Amino acid sequence: MNDLVLYYVDGDVAVITVNNPPVNALSPGVPEGIAACLQRAQQDDRVRAVVLIGAGRSFIAGADIKEFGKITSGSKARGEGLHPLLYALEDSPKPVTAAIHGQAFGGGLEVAMACAYRVAVPEARLGQPEVKLGLIPGAGGTQRLPRLVGVAKAIEMCQFGEPVSASEAARLGLVDQLVEGDLVTGAVAFARRMADQPVNKVRQRDALLGTPEQNSPIFARARELAQTRQRDLIAPRAAIEAIEAATKLPFYEGIQQEAQLFEQCLFSSQSKALIHVFFAERAAAKIPDLPKDTPVQPVQKAGIVGAGTMGVGIAMTYANAGIPVVLKDVSQQALDRALAAIQRQYAQSVAKGRFSQAVMEERLGRIQLSLDDRDLEEADIVVEAVFENMALKKEIFSRLDQIAKPGAILATNTSTLSIDEIAAATSRPHQVVGHHFFSPAHVMRLLEIVRGRQTSLPVLAASLALARRLGKVAVVVGNCRGFVGNRMFGPYRREAQFLIEEGASVEQVDRAMTEFGMAMGPLAVGDLAGLDVGWRIRREFQHLDPPGVRKPLLEDRLVEKGRLGQKSGAGWYRYDENRKPYFDPAVDEIIDQVRREAGIQPRLISQQEITERLLYTLVNEGARILEEKIALRSSDIDIVYVYGYGFPAHRGGPMFYADSVGLSAVLERVREFHAQHGSRWQPAPLLERLAGQGRGFSSIDTSIA
Ligand code: 3H9
Secondary structure (H helix, E strand, O other): OEOOEEEEEEOOEEEEEEOOOOOOOEOOOHHHHHHHHHHHHHHOOOOOEEEEEEOOOOOEOOEOOHHHHHHHOOOOOOOOOOHHHHHHHHOOOOOEEEEEOOEEEOHHHHHHHHOOEEEEOOOOEEEOHHHHHOOOOOOOHHHHHHHHHOHHHHHHHHHHOOOEEHHHHHHHOOOOEEOOOOHHHHHHHHHHHHOOOOOOOHHHOOOOOOOHHHHHHHHHHHHHHHHHHOOOOOHHHHHHHHHHHHHHOOHHHHHHHHHHHHHHHHOOHHHHHHHHHHHHHHHHOOOOOOOOOOOOOOOOOEEEEOOOHHHHHHHHHHHHOOOOEEEEOOOHHHHHHHHHHHHHHHHHHHHOOOOOHHHHHHHHHOEEEEOOHHHHOOOOEEEEOOOOOHHHHHHHHHHHHHHOOOOOEEEEOOOOOOHHHHHOOOOOHHHEEEEEEOOOOOOOOEEEEEEOOOOOHHHHHHHHHHHHHOOOEEEEEEOOOOOOHHHHHHHHHHHHHHHHHHOOOHHHHHHHHHHHOOOOOHHHHHHHHOHHHHHHHHHHHHHHOOOOOOOOOHHHHHHHOOOOEHHHOEOOOEEOOOOOEEOOHHHHHHHHHHHHHHOOOOOOOOHHHHHHHHHHHHHHHHHHHHHOOOEOOHHHHHHHHHHHOOOOHHHOOHHHHHHHHOHHHHHHHHHHHHHHHOHHHOOOHHHHHHHHOOOOOHHHHHHHO
């Protein structure tokens, strides 16, 4: 027994409590502690039944994810895992009831399924989320879950990793009883009632495993979904295979099959990358100089200035999180358009069954449209979301300074401009911060919180707390042109144009990136965002380009021809009324003409060159950003790219990817590109230094974190 697992007896029921905050992960010592307590219960003559419960906010959130790296790096043996404990629970002569609140996830659910019974509070969630870490359940989950909920539901839960609520779990047969009120009291009473009943061990139940005829279409459908929605991922397929084994093999052989598949996933590069993303996301919320007890002012009302695409998305984000919001613009026409866009998008969600009409009405009711600045007076935060023009933003901030209430956060959604310059237009620069949302703002998970020179700690803390409430993953970044995301994205999209100028096709460039796993290729993204956005930014900053540096030619030409992207029906692609893209010969003509004018002899370009040039330009700029401390950690950059730019999570983000390729190999290519393509490829000093030392970007993260 140890401090991680506690034991007491309530009359004739032993209560075993896992006490490993914050989420009762099955860290070393926890399974051993549970086993020791169970043993003690067997020896305790007073005890007729056992309750297993979690202290604090959760039952058991799963295996300790930190341990996986130790196994894959060889510093720890995997051993028998949880199985000995699970058999001890399942075979206990004194029946064990798992009492679930918070989460029973992964290994936590596997422990619960080995118990004789499961009771839960209605708000609890139960799931096998391993697939999100590139894994499958590794402690019998793929074998016991189908025996409890049936094959189809078990596949769904293991393939996509989404949890079910306790109420649904009760309907499915995964939970035997819901407990209203105090969980331990209810669980002890339940356990006492069941103490003398014969136990139907889960591993011996076969009734729900189906026949081959019943199962074959279920597996076919699951594999089809894996192909279409999870194309590049190995874990979903492995989960399906393991569950298929449950339907075909005796339990113990199924367990062995699961163990093999688990092992393959665990040692895959995908799992390492996804686990990196899990911890990177949590690390991003930790700001070294921000004390944990910094007071956070609550946000009860928000204001948005500018009812364009971004303003609309941000207003919906607030409304969706339950925060009333005023959406202000100078023209009634803009407000009418905004309202129509909001109604259309909400109606689409209702049609897709994401939420009900009543929820839509509630959300709409939280959005007040206004032409009057004074409606912003009550707001705890005002977010400016007008287009990228410094003069206009300064004017708005000086006006906000006059009307916003004292203490209100003044946020700008600028994607490129200086927060400090904008803040200087107010008498309260410490209240000014960047809240850079990504389009569509109510969908994309990323929020770059841009910390200006004078942004106060309470404003920073409030921004982080607010981001969590809005359902966003926040990354705090420093102030520079484009911050982290767009500063890296500029060279990436520029390089895409250079590749086309040199001979690649639109299709080749986008395909190279989608085959790498990006959600969209760089040219399709340009069309989505609007090519005029980049055109405007290039004009705003053209005076900063060093003389003689290579400039991209193609997008300016497309914009001059009225090809602004999806919104004008044509950009790099031509779009039909449903925004379906088509290759357009007219674009090839423009490309040919630009090549002729620039005297470029097109050459054949390989997919490998496209991939390396696009990714390494991101990495090289990322290294500069890191050195300048615009990002606190390389893992923050990864989070920006995974959640804001569709970088495949199973590759871990650009900096993690570079580390996995090896920085000396990356540097070698960067040097070659530098020699071939000039000064834009100057290797970043940090890349040179780390590559020279045989280190990766992640090696400096720990010293910064
Ligand atoms: C598994 O179980 C495999 C099995 O089949 C067995 C095979 C043998 N381990 O997210 P939060 C930390 S795979 C270690 O901010 P929330 C987290 O890093 C596992 N640490 O809180 C953070 O630390 P810090 C399957 C963990 O309330 C702190 O706890 N299970 C683990 O927003 C708070 O986390 C999963 O995949 C863990 N398992 O959300 C569940 N979980 O304070 C993964 C959390 O230092 N976890 N931490 O930053 C989650 O989904 C969420 O953390 C949870 C809580 C919903 C539980």
